[in-house]
Amino acid sequence: MNNSLQFARFFFLFIITFVRESSSSAIINPSKAKQISWKPRAFVYEGFLTDEECNHLISLAKSELKRSAVADNESGNSKTSEVRTSSGMFIPKAKDPIVSGIEEKIATWTFLPKVSRFIL
Template sequence: MAVLKGKYIKFQGRKWSTFKLSKIIMVFLLALGVSMFIAFRFFSPPESSHSELLHRLASVQHSAVHSDGLGKRGDQWVEFISWEPRAFVYHNFLSKEECLYLISLAKPYMEKSTVVDSKTGKSVDSRARTSSGMFLHRGQNKIVSNIEKRIADFTFIPVEHGEALQILHYEVGQKYDAHYDFFADEFNIKHGGQRIATLLMYLSDVEEGGETVFPAAEGNFSSLPGWNERSECGKGGLSLKPKMGDALLFWSMRPDNTLDPTSMHGSCPVIRGNKWSCTKWMHVNEY
């Protein structure tokens, strides 16, 4: 009887365990379903128009409370603005303190801006470029190094492939006519190869004018927000109004390693105010 009783108790235990397991599974599935419903209900994007949805898909947004550099940056997001040329805006790439610091570094050393001669590779004066500027040293100090690392992280182009930061200042009436950042000669690509991309950082707002314009860009730009606020020069193509802390990344070369003619760009004349900017040119190879 003891053996039979043991078997009976063991059998009853199996029945009870199976029932209990089934009950646990049912409760788990019910809880999972409720959790999925709540997540979908409260975390899914609200209904919106087709244009709003496209705008949302065209940008990747995240918040940044702390900065790896000087000062604190606000909300940051990367906004796609063009495929031809490939161009993106990184909002709040620099903090206000970093912008003012770069300007203070450059002010004592500003000189008339020049252009690169395609035959000799030397810097020469040109009426096409009427701003003033100067170059910092790559890795000049901790703040500059942090910015250069941030550029490399954003572009996936190593710091060693970039030229030194160039600080530019445009006063009223000053501009830079439409041009390419890539080289059309062999002399200038001996060191580092071709320029592949440019990051243009805005160190100040501009009251009127001073837009970065891409006259050869493809698209219908008159329907974009803020079009009526552009200067006549800015209405000559895809244009971006300077905003302190924002950074414009555009590619001078296509993914197939060919030069992109739609990357032609210029700086519109400043009509009111001052324009300060900082440029980083990046090469295919180590520069």
């Protein structure tokens, strides 16, 4: 199956799923998706989260951010390193209604049930 046909099939299945799930708060517009790769399959969805959702995630994360670590090759334990400068944190599943709504959007877009995904 060529890439154009695969892409058309994907959007057809997506629209069918979206109509079926239209009672959810996940509103997805397939025309905003841009395919950037098939192998691995990757898409960019401009505006996937609203400003409110982004601000909410930022406010949840701000007080919980911890410096990211790397694995120590000798001990296998985590340690900080000058080469890794990021910070991160985990948001529990269904922490609140906004996080649950984001999880619903992700489930609708990826065709994966909420239980099979990692924590945000």
